[in-house]
Amino acid sequence: MRGSDSTGQSRGRGLVSPVHLVMLIGLFTALSWGYLAPGLESSGLAHRLDASLVDSGVESRVTAVLLNFRAYDTLLECFVLFLGVVAVWSLRPVGSDRHDPPPGLILSSLVRLLVPLMVLVGGYLLWAGSNQAGGAFQAGAIVGGAGVLLLLTSSPLLSAFPKGLLSWGICLGPFFFLLVAVIALGQGRNFMEYRREMAAMTIVALEAVAALSIGLSLAALFGGRRPEAHQEMAGQDEPSPGEGEER
Amino acid sequence: MISTPALVYGLTGLLLFVVGLAGLISCAQLLRKILAANIMASGVFLFLVTIAHGRGIVIDPVPHAMVLTGIVVSVSSTAVALALACRVQETANIHDLRKIRARGDER
């Protein structure tokens, strides 16, 4: 592996200067020495996690970590996504810059067919997340992908979606999370600590809201600018079926 | 000591990190720098998941969850970086653009 690095870099049309090359090879050697050196064995947190999995409300270990044991990670991640949308929107004026010709019959009917299916798959992934692979992120990504598809084909479905709901939908995820966390704090528990009998329900609700919000945010990131409320075809958001499915 | 997949994927993760770093410091085009940062992030993710896989019999899901969060964070930071890069290209004057592109074409 190290050989492919050095030979690749030396024949790479001078991508890096020799000094940089030496430093990078040194960095790689140091890192791999640190990784391969004995004495770094640790059992990780798997055993402690398995011991308290029954309390978490879900069977999937990754979902339990994401939405219960380390739920503040997901909370902050939702806020990062929210801030990302705010930053992207603030860099360009409100409006729309897509003047593509309308897609052909085949493409528009394919999108018409695919988008509900993608929303359905997103819903399935959300539901499957409690005991196998899947969860809010994956569902949100699929919903976001459906939004990207609609944006790319400038589908007429977009104009059916009320533009005001987009901002609200994006805000909903992080602030709903925060609300749940603060309510737990107000009832004398720790930050983001759910009541044990309510844990499963809380996680499902949080996941559904987070998936919807993540999907809207990803589609908005792709759209790149805030849609104008009055203009036709100016949207960069989800169709109304996305809403109905996720709620 | 370390199983074969852990060895292979761990070293690949480190190598991707180093290759991405090389691209980040030496590519002139902004888009290429963002690609390089993404490759670096992939290397870090690969390394984290390999650690979760390689040590111990039970797979540790905590790094998996961190990587999942990291993927979403990296896509949103990529989007912001791309918006900034486009903004730079749009607002820089012709002279600056020509300079940027001349530097980019050398590579």
Added chain:
Amino acid sequence: MVGSAFDIILCLTLVWLAWHVLTSPDLFKAVVLFICFGLLMALGWVRLQAPDVALAEAAIGSGLSGALFLSALRRLASVRQGERRLDRNEERDDEGQ
């Protein structure tokens, strides 16, 4: 044994792709190679028994990032078109990338 060979080939391909993302002269090609890189990365996650990460990587890391990069590429290309319109009298034969 077969598994190890697969791992090694996959890793070599990943490093090769990463290298070409950074060195290919055509930015569009680099972005497409990056999308391939993300998809192969998803295969690697499956090999490391992380199906959650594989799903997320395939959908977000490869699909959405790729779409973002491609749309940014198009925006940058349109900026260059505008630039070409501004100084059309000057000779330019390396436009449009």
